[in-house]
Amino acid sequence: MNTNNKVIIRSRDQTTTLPLTALDFSTFQTTWEKNSSYQVAFTAYDDSSLSFALLQVENSVLYDGQEYIIKQATDTYSGGVHSIQITATHIFYQLNNRRQNDVRKGDVSYSLQDALNFLMSVAPEYHYQVFGDINTHKTLTDFGNCTVTDGLSTISSNFGIYAIVPDNHTINLFSEANWVKKTGKAYYYRHDTSDVQLQYDSSNIVNRVQIVSTNDTPQFQPFYVTDDDSIKQWGIRDGERVENDQNNDTSGNVATAKRMLVTQPDLALTITTQAKNISKGEQWTLVIPESGITTKVQVVSITDTPFFLGSTQVSLNNTRQNFLDAFNARNREITELRGKMSSTSNGGGEANKANMWVIGKVSEV
Known part of the structure; x- marks a missing residue:
C-alpha cells in the first residue's frame, strides 16, 4: 500500500491497515530533529470508523514512507464531541526498549563495524549503513549493559558519527562530510x-577542565586543560573534572577534557x-x-x-x-x-547619513 500521501493506521498484529478518515488535517504535524527526535502528532475526531478505533497505543501510523508507533493517545469528550490527540514516535525509537545486557569488560579496541555488530545483535530486525570513511579503531571501556540507543550514542561520540538518521528499520550513520x-x-x-x-x-560555557589522578598513590599532579581565548573573553568557567584511576598516561583524559570544552555561548x-x-x-x-x-x-x-x-x-x-x-x-x-x-552630540548631521544600512544580495554562498 502506498502511504506517501496518506495517513495510514495499522494494528500492532499487522492484520488491519486502513486510511485514517477522521484526521483533522490542519493539526497533523511532523517533527524531526537531528540525533534527537522524529515523530508525528495530530488530532482525529470520532467518525465511528474502524481506523479511528485503531488509534491506540502501540499501533502504527504510516506516513511518507515511514512507520511511527503511537506512544501517547489522549481521549477527550467535550460538548458531545469525541476526539483523540495522538503522538507517535519513529519506529527507530523502539530501540529505547532493547538492551545489550552483555558487557565486554575493560578497555577493548573496536572497529566501528565490530562495535555496531555487538550492540545490534539484540535487535536483528534492524540494520545499519555507514556513509563516510569512519574506519578507525577506538577503545571503549566496559561497553555494554545499555539500551541500543544509548549504545549508539556512545559509539557516535567515540567514532565521530555526525548524524544518525533512521529509515524505518535501517539506521543510517553519516560522517559530517557525507551528511552536509x-x-x-x-x-x-x-x-x-x-x-x-x-x-x-551563556550558561553552558566550559573553558577549563581539571585532570586528576585518583589512584591510591597519585600518579601525577592535577593539571588543567584550558581555552585561553575563551577565558580572556568570558572569564574562567570550570567543567566537571576528569579522573584517572589507573596510570600516568593522560592522553585519553586530555582528549576527553577537550571534548567537554564549550568555548562560546x-x-x-x-x-x-x-x-x-x-x-x-x-x-x-x-x-x-x-x-x-x-x-x-x-x-x-x-x-x-x-x-x-x-x-x-x-x-x-x-x-x-x-x-x-x-x-x-x-x-x-x-x-x-x-x-x-x-555625531549627534557634536552636531554632525552628515555623519549620521554615513551610518545608514546598505542592503544588498550575497553574490556568493
Missing part, C-alpha cells in the same frame, strides 16, 4: 523568512519560512540585513504541517562560527550607534 548538503541557497529575513529568532545562552537559530522541499542536513546562508548578519547554517530540525498551507519552522545549527558572526554583527551595530550618538 551544500545547496548554495540563501535565505533573507523578510524575503524568504517571516520570522528569525536568535537565542543566546550557545546560539539557537530558528526561522519560519514559506519555503518548501527543505531537506535534512542542507547548508544555507542566512542573511539578516537589518543587523548585518550573514552566516553559514545547517538544517538540524524541521517542524511542518504538510496538509495545511502554513509556514515551516526550521532550526539551524549552533556552531562557534554562527555565534561569532552574530556577535561581531552586534558589535558593529554598537559601534555604529556610538558613532551616531557622538
Whole structure:
C-alpha cells in the first residue's frame, strides 16, 4: 500500500491497515530533529470508523514512507464531541526498549563495524549503513549493559558519527562530510523568512577542565586543560573534572577534557519560512540585513504541517562560527550607534547619513 500521501493506521498484529478518515488535517504535524527526535502528532475526531478505533497505543501510523508507533493517545469528550490527540514516535525509537545486557569488560579496541555488530545483535530486525570513511579503531571501556540507543550514542561520540538518521528499520550513520548538503541557497529575513529568532545562552560555557589522578598513590599532579581565548573573553568557567584511576598516561583524559570544552555561548537559530522541499542536513546562508548578519547554517530540525498551507519552522545549527558572526554583527551595530550618538552630540548631521544600512544580495554562498 502506498502511504506517501496518506495517513495510514495499522494494528500492532499487522492484520488491519486502513486510511485514517477522521484526521483533522490542519493539526497533523511532523517533527524531526537531528540525533534527537522524529515523530508525528495530530488530532482525529470520532467518525465511528474502524481506523479511528485503531488509534491506540502501540499501533502504527504510516506516513511518507515511514512507520511511527503511537506512544501517547489522549481521549477527550467535550460538548458531545469525541476526539483523540495522538503522538507517535519513529519506529527507530523502539530501540529505547532493547538492551545489550552483555558487557565486554575493560578497555577493548573496536572497529566501528565490530562495535555496531555487538550492540545490534539484540535487535536483528534492524540494520545499519555507514556513509563516510569512519574506519578507525577506538577503545571503549566496559561497553555494554545499555539500551541500543544509548549504545549508539556512545559509539557516535567515540567514532565521530555526525548524524544518525533512521529509515524505518535501517539506521543510517553519516560522517559530517557525507551528511552536509551544500545547496548554495540563501535565505533573507523578510524575503524568504517571516520570522528569525536568535537565542543566546551563556550558561553552558566550559573553558577549563581539571585532570586528576585518583589512584591510591597519585600518579601525577592535577593539571588543567584550558581555552585561553575563551577565558580572556568570558572569564574562567570550570567543567566537571576528569579522573584517572589507573596510570600516568593522560592522553585519553586530555582528549576527553577537550571534548567537554564549550568555548562560546550557545546560539539557537530558528526561522519560519514559506519555503518548501527543505531537506535534512542542507547548508544555507542566512542573511539578516537589518543587523548585518550573514552566516553559514545547517538544517538540524524541521517542524511542518504538510496538509495545511502554513509556514515551516526550521532550526539551524549552533556552531562557534554562527555565534561569532552574530556577535561581531552586534558589535558593529554598537559601534555604529556610538558613532551616531557622538555625531549627534557634536552636531554632525552628515555623519549620521554615513551610518545608514546598505542592503544588498550575497553574490556568493
